[in-house]
Amino acid sequence: MVMTNSSPLFPHGRWLVCRPKDYDVRYQINPWMDLSRTPEKELARTQWNNLHHHILRLGGWLEYVDHADGWPDMVFTANAGLVRGKDVVLSKFRHPERAGEEAFFRQWFETNGFSVHGVTRGSFEGEGDALFAGKKLFCGYGFRSDRAAHEEVASLLGVSELIPVQLQDPRFYHLDTCFCPLTPTLALVHPGAFNEQDLKQLERSIELVRVSDEDAVHFVCNAVVLGTDVVLPAGCPSTYEALAKRGFTAHPVALSEFIKAGGAAKCLSLKLDNKGV
Ligand code: ARG
Secondary structure, eight states: OOOOOOTTTTTOOOOEEESSOOOOSSSOOSTOOTSSSSEEEEEEEHHHHHHHHEEEEEEEEEEOOOOTTGGGGOOOOOGGEEEETTTTEEEESSHHHHHHHHHHHHHHHHHHTOOOOEOOOOOBGGGGEEEEEEEEEEEEESSSSSSHHHHHHHHTTTOOOEEEEEEEEEEEEEGGGEEEETTEEEEEEEEEGGGHHHHHHHHHSSSSEEOOOOHHTTTOOOOEEETTEEESSSSSSSHHHHHTTOOOEEEEEEEEEHHHTTTOOOOOOOOOSOOOO
């Protein structure tokens, strides 16, 4: 049964996660994936459990989709789709290596009472490339999602303010690798992932906390925000300090084995009651 409001026990809402069962790097669809540096399975499980534990401890409510064998990237549930209320726009993956995940995610959403929609104009990789901050929907295009698909998503979900930005660095191929709304009016950003014009556009739309290049490559923008608590990758002290100055508490977690596939904390979770942080 779908509950759209967060319960007092879980004030920061519900998230969809996928416990790693067949997680691996078996192909290369982004520059982080290297077939000669595959993840250590046991360590990946430990890191995932630790992330899971932090989200629960900080008041997140988790829902689980089973990991289907043969789809190693399915752990990155941010790419399942984009949810608003009881509606979800299902992802249409750019690469055939991930396309088989769509049927499993569709089944999960249908079983759990969501109205499932789809795009017809190009590819769309869900919350990986589309992030709400309040009523505004920030969308990244260029590598995995198409601009036309974002427009369809906005109209399917009744979004009136769409802010499309082009991603220009292949290492930051999804918007959630370089941009993270913290509140409806504040976001973390890696400026190097955007061209000058789009960075200005971001600046006009939301106040930005800029991260260093060094922290950006540790995936520091790939964070799970639970109120004023932020769960994010380990090894980025200057960003933790910047967050503290804004009243946020950083909770670093080691996610090296997932960064080997090009993902971290945010990629491993999908917001199910998306109110825009
Ligand atoms: N290996 C996966 C891919 O390239 C990683 C996905 C990361 N997800 C994200 N939301 N950034 O598709």
